[in-house]
Amino acid sequence: MIDRHRPIVGPQYLVAGRYRLQSKLGGGGMGAVWLAHDRLLDREVAIKQVLTTAGLPEAEAEKVRGQILHEGRVAAKLSHDHAIAVYDVALEAGEPWLVMEHLPSRSVARALGMVETLPVVEVAQIGAQVADALAAAHSVGIVHRDIKPGNILVADRGPSVGIAKLSDFGISRGAGDLTEEPEGIITGTPAYLPPEVARGAQPTEASDVFSLGATLYTAIEGQPPFGLDEDSDVLVERAAMAQIIPPTRSGVLTNALLHMLEPAPQRRPTMAEARDEILTAAFGPGTDSYILGAPVRTEDGTIPSWAARSSASGLRSPHAMPLPRPQHQAPVRAAGNAAPVGQRAQGNPPSNAPLAIAVGLLIGLVILIAILVAVM
Template identity: 60%
Template sequence: MTEQHHGGRIVGPDYLLAGRYRLDSKLGGGGMGSVWLANDTLLHRKVAVKQVTTTVNMDEAQAREIRRRATREGRMAARLDNPHAIAMHDVALDGGEPWLVMEYLPSRSLAKALGSVGRIPPSEVIQIGARVADALAEAHTAGIVHRDIKPGNILIADRGAALGMVKISDFGISRATGEKDDDDSDVITGTPAYFAPEVARGADPDEASDVFSLGATLYTATEGQPPFGTAADTRELLHRVALGEIQPPRRSGAMTAILLRMLEPDPKRRPTMGQARDELIALQSDGRTRASLNSPLRAADGAVPYWARRGSTSGSTERSGQRPSGTAPFATGPADTRRLPRTSYAPPPFEPAKRKPTLLTQPYLSMAIAALAILILIVVLLILL
C-alpha cells in the first residue's frame, strides 16, 4: 500500500506535507519510518522526506520520545556540509509531528549493488571508502558518531548528472559525542554484522567503532560477505563479533593493510577516520588528492562502473565484480535486462609428463647391451687362449 493513516489523516501520493512538500511515491522504509519522494513546491526541486513512525495510539511519553529522536536526527545531519553526506534541508512539522526533509539522490545502495554483482573490485571499493571516510571524518570532527555504517546506508547515484557519486545516509541513530542516550542500556542499536567487537560486548559506540564498521562494510564489498560471516541466529553472530576473530580477507588487494588496521579488535590500535581516509586516498592509482574526492567513481577503463548504472542486472560474470573484456557497459534504461555473456575457457592440450631417463630407456639400454656383448667376447677369447 502507498497510503496510510498518519495522525488521523490519509498520507499518500499527492498529499501536501506541511503546506509545502507534495508527496509523490514511497522510496522505502527504515527503522524509524518511511521515506517518500516529494516535490518542494516553494523551491521547485525534488526532495526525500522521512516519515517518522506514527505516534497515533502512543502515550504522550512515547510520542514525545519519537519526536525528540526525529528532531535530533535533523539537527545532527544539518551540522554536516560534505559532498559525500546526504544533506538535510528541513525538519517540517505536519499535524504536530516532524518529517525530515533531505536531499534526494537518484541512487541504489551499496547493499543493492552487491546483491547484483556479489563483490566489487578493490580499486573501486577504495574509492567508495575514501569518499565515505571523508564525510565521516567531518562528522567526527563535529562530534557526531554515526553508529550504523553498513552497505545499506551508502548510496551511489545510478543515473543523471550525479551518476557515480557516493554519499553516506541515515544518521537516524547517530549521537553527539558525550551525549547521554535515554534508550534502554541493554539494547544495542545498529546492525550486528557490522558491529565493532567492543560494541557487541556492550560498550557505547564511538568514533573508533565507526572506523571498524566502515572497515567491515569495505570488507563486505570486496569479499562478498561480512568479516564475521553470516548467521541466522543474531546471538550466534554477536558472539562471533564479540570475539573479534575476522575471516582474513582474500580479495582486498592493495587495500588489505589499511583494511586490517580498521578491523583491529583493539579500538585503540585502529586509525582515526581521517587517517583511514588519507590512506585510502593514497591507494588510488591516479594519485588524486582530497580536493578531487568530489567526483564520480571510476572503473579501470575510466568510466563509471557498470554495476553503478541504472538497469544493470546480475549475471554469472558479474559475481566477481568485473565486466568481461570486450563487452560494452550496460545501458541505463530500465528495459535493459540482458545478462553479460559467459567468458569461454579452453584448457591447454594435454601433454604427458616427461620422465627422467633411466638405464632402461634409450640410449642407456643400447649402451648396456653393447657392454655386455664386449664382456662376453672377452670371456670367450680368454677361454680359447
C-alpha cells in the first residue's frame, strides 16, 4: 500500500527543517544515505534515511524507528579519530534520521574492486587504526557486530586524505542492552562471521576481533577466509565449522591474523592486543604514534593510488616519512641457496680479514728494516 500522505524524499528535500538533501551517497541495511547540508552549522553531513515504514504493522514500524534511535545513542558514545562521528538523530514526519560526519571516501570494499588485493603494509595500517577505534568502543561497552570491507572508509580527498575510519554502528549494541535477538536470527555478514555467531551465539567483543581479522585477511588475500559462494547458507556453514583457508599472501601479518581468527573466542586477543600485534609485526614495537591518527601510506610515505583521487594519488603524506619497519633477524638461508664451497657472498668480508691485515703489516715492517740495514 502506498502512503499518499508521505512526502517524496529526494534532492532539495528538507529534513527536520535543518538538513537539505543534495545527492544519494549509497544504501545500506537500514536505508539510503544522503549527502546533506546542515543549514544551522553550514557544513556538509551524511544523513541516513530509515527504510520506509509505510504499510508495516505499527509494532514493527516502531521497532524500526527504535533501531535507528538506538544506533544514534550507541554511536554517539564513541568519539575517535578512526570512527565516523555521529552528530544528531533528527525526526522528520515521525521517522528518525541519523546525522553523521561526512567523509569523502571510498570503502575498502570499493578499493578491492579496483585493485583486487592491497599490500600487507597498507592493510596493517588500516587494521591498526580500526582496531584502535574498536578498542575504544569496547572500553565503553559497544560491540559493532558487522565489521566488513564495506564498513571501513578511507578518505580519498581533502585534508583527511588517507585516514581510515570505521562506519555503520547500525546493528551495534551496548553491553548493558537487554533486548534479545529473535530466535534463529544471525547478526552480521556471512563472509565475516565468527564461528560462534554462525552457530547462534550472541556477538561479543571477541566476535569483533574475528570479523576485523576476516576483513584484513580479505584485503590481503582477495577473498574472505571462508572463500566465495553466492549461497550465504554455505558461507554460514563454513563459518560455523571454522573452515578457514590458510593465508598465502599475509607475510609478516600471518601470525597476528591467525591469532585474530582463532575458532575459539577465548583464545583470541583483545582488540587492544590485536592492534599492538599488528603494529609490532608490521612496523616494530613503539610505532603507534607513526601509524595511529596518520594517513594510510606506502612504504615511501606517499598516499596509495587506490586510497586517493587522481589529484592526490602519489602525494607525500603531510605527516610522513618512510614507514618504520621492524628489525627482523635475517632468515636462515636454505641449504639449496648456500654459496658453493670456496666462494662467499659478495659484500661479506672474510672472517680472517684482521689476521691477514696484521700479517701484511708485519711483512712490510720486516722489509723496511732490511732496507734500512742495507743502506747503513
